[in-house]
Amino acid sequence: MNPPLLQMKNLRTYFFSQRGVTRAVDGVGLRMEQGGFLGVVGESGCGKTVMALSIMGLIPSPPGRIVEGEVFLEGRDLLALSSEELRDVRGSCVSMVFQEPMTSLNPVFRVQDQIMEVLERHRHLSRKEALEGTRELLHRVRIPAPEERMRDYPHQMSGGMRQRVMIAMAIACEPKLIIADEPTTALDVTIQAQILDLLQELREERGCGVLLITHDLSVVAQVADRVVVMYAGRVMEEAPVVEMFEQPLHPYTQGLMRSIPGNIASKGKRRLEAIPGVVPSLLDLPKGCKFNTRCMHAFADCFLEPEPDLLAVGDGRYVRCRLYE
Numbered sequence: 001m002n003p004p005l006l007q008m009k010n011l012r013t014y015f016f017s018q019r020g021v022t023r024a025v026d027g028v029g030l031r032m033e034q035g036g037f038l039g040v041v042g043e044s045g046c047g048k049t050v051m052a053l054s055i056m057g058l059i060p061s062p063p064g065r066i067v068e069g070e071v072f073l074e075g076r077d078l079l080a081l082s083s084e085e086l087r088d089v090r091g092s093c094v095s096m097v098f099q100e101p102m103t104s105l106n107p108v109f110r111v112q113d114q115i116m117e118v119l120e121r122h123r124h125l126s127r128k129e130a131l132e133g134t135r136e137l138l139h140r141v142r143i144p145a146p147e148e149r150m151r152d153y154p155h156q157m158s159g160g161m162r163q164r165v166m167i168a169m170a171i172a173c174e175p176k177l178i179i180a181d182e183p184t185t186a187l188d189v190t191i192q193a194q195i196l197d198l199l200q201e202l203r204e205e206r207g208c209g210v211l212l213i214t215h216d217l218s219v220v221a222q223v224a225d226r227v228v229v230m231y232a233g234r235v236m237e238e239a240p241v242v243e244m245f246e247q248p249l250h251p252y253t254q255g256l257m258r259s260i261p262g263n264i265a266s267k268g269k270r271r272l273e274a275i276p277g278v279v280p281s282l283l284d285l286p287k288g289c290k291f292n293t294r295c296m297h298a299f300a301d302c303f304l305e306p307e308p309d310l311l312a313v314g315d316g317r318y319v320r321c322r323l324y325e
Contacts, residue, residue, distance in 0.1 A: 003075035005177055005209045006032040006055070011069035013047075013054045016062065022282045024050040024064075026233040029310070032177075032226075037203055037210045039224030039241065041217055041256070043279055047233040048213045049099075052179045055211075056096055057086040074176065092122045095170040099182040101162035105154040111138075111165050112150040115172060122173045137168040141198060160191035164198070171202055178202070181213045196223050217260055221245055226316075229253050232280060232290040235310060238318040249319045251295045289322065297323060 013025040025047045032038045040048050053059050055071055057078065071078045073094060081089065090096075098104040106114060112134050119130040138146035141164040154162055163183055170178050180199060184192040200223055203210050212224060220227050220241060227244045229237040229252065237250040248254045255275040277294035280286055286293050292302040301322050310320045 002034065003072065004031050005034045005036065005074060006030070006211070007070075007072040008051075008055075009070040009072075011051065011054060011071060012067050013050050013059060013064060013069075014067050015064045020283045023233050023285070024282060025054060028069075028230070028233070028235055030228055030235065030238065032209055032211065034176075035203065035207050035209055037200075037212065037223055037225045038228065039212045039214065039220035039226070040228045040230060041214055041220055042230035043215060045279060045282070046230040048230055049181055051230075052096060052181055052211070052213055055179065056090060056094065057081070057083075088122075091118055091175065092173045093175055094177040094179065095173070095175045096179040096181065097163070097166045097170050097183050099185055101159070101166045102154060104166060105162060107154055110151055110153055111157070115150075115165070115169055118169050118172045133172070134168075137172055138165070140171075141165075141168045142194070143168075160187055160195070163187065163191075163195055167195070167198060167202075171206070171208075174206060175208060177209045177211065179211045179213070182215070183212075184214070184216075184219060192219075199223065217245075217256055229256070232285060233282060234290060234307075234320065235318070236291065236320050238310075238316075240316055243314075243317060249313065249317070249324065250291075250321050251297050251323075252291050255294075289320075 008028060008030050011025055011028045015022040015024055028051055042048055054066055055078065059066060066079060078086070078089065112131065115134040115137060116127070116130040119125045119133045120127070125133060134150055135146050138150055143149050143161055143164050149157070157165070184195050187195065196219065199210055202208060212220065214220060224241045227239060227241050228235055229250065231252050237253045244253070248257050258273040261272065275294055280290065280293065287305050288303045288307050290307065292298045295302065308320050308322050308325065310318050311324055313319050313324050
């Protein structure tokens with residue numbers, strides 16, 4: 001059997017400072033099949049982006065460090081690669097679309113120069129071939145008049161166009177895995193839908209897998225096959241997208257569902273329900289379940305160490321909660 005596209009086991013990425021140890025990603029495991037579309041959701045600060053940066057080998061050190069775990073891309077252990085080997089993997093095998101393109105694109109270089117650099121570096125194309133490849137990529141991501149826009153600087157483009165440029169750079173070397181970190185943030189609804197449709201088309205046409213990081217459950221419902229819900233650096237629930245929306249199991253997931261306008265979990269109520277309390281500091285997490293201070297179903301065992309394990313509760317469904325032990 002072919003290995004999964006991406007498999008992560010017990011990944012722990014910590015940040016060390018004078019204040020203490022921040023456990024940004026603490027024992028995360030997930031599996032993604034070839035050509036899959038996996039959505040990772042959770043509140044800001046839950047560890048989604050740090051997990052993605054760990055896959056890419058982009059954790060700033062110091063203060064960050066992967067202290068434990070394994071990350072396999074088609075059976076290849078990414079954490080065992082040297083810095084030079086990782087540079088070859090980035091772009092050619094796995095690429096990332098970052099949240100804010102203005103901080104990722106170089107403001108003093110034209111768009112064509114930045115895309116051509118990827119083609120020349122990873123695909124070893126001549127400058128003429130890279131120029132033609134850049135034109136084709138911009139056309140592929142639906143940028144109008146690519147011959148003209150490729151000579152623009154990033155500030156001359158709209159937010160949606162800049163995000164398309166980032167996607168063009170991500171697919172330039174036809175990677176097996178595209179990680180999209182909040183790719184629709186700050187975009188209006190129409191442009192957001194176009195970006196999501198583009199990711200779906202790329203997945204279907206090229207057979208690549210997409211790991212979509214977002215805090216918007218409605219985005220996940222639109223495009224993903226499976227959903228992973230993270231909280232305080234941990235996976236709280238994982239399920240196929242339809243089952244997750246029809247019957248969320250973890251109290252945290254249920255709370256997220258009740259906050260979606262018009263969602264079935266709101267049971268027709270006009271007023272949306274907020275999850276009480278705030279996300280605990282990663283420097284001072286509660287004992288036991290990390291959601292216990294905000295959970296309406298918490299009982300005595302939820303406050304005891306150790307915290308609950310991630311339990312299999314059905315075919316392809318997992319939940320970290322004492323209610324299901």
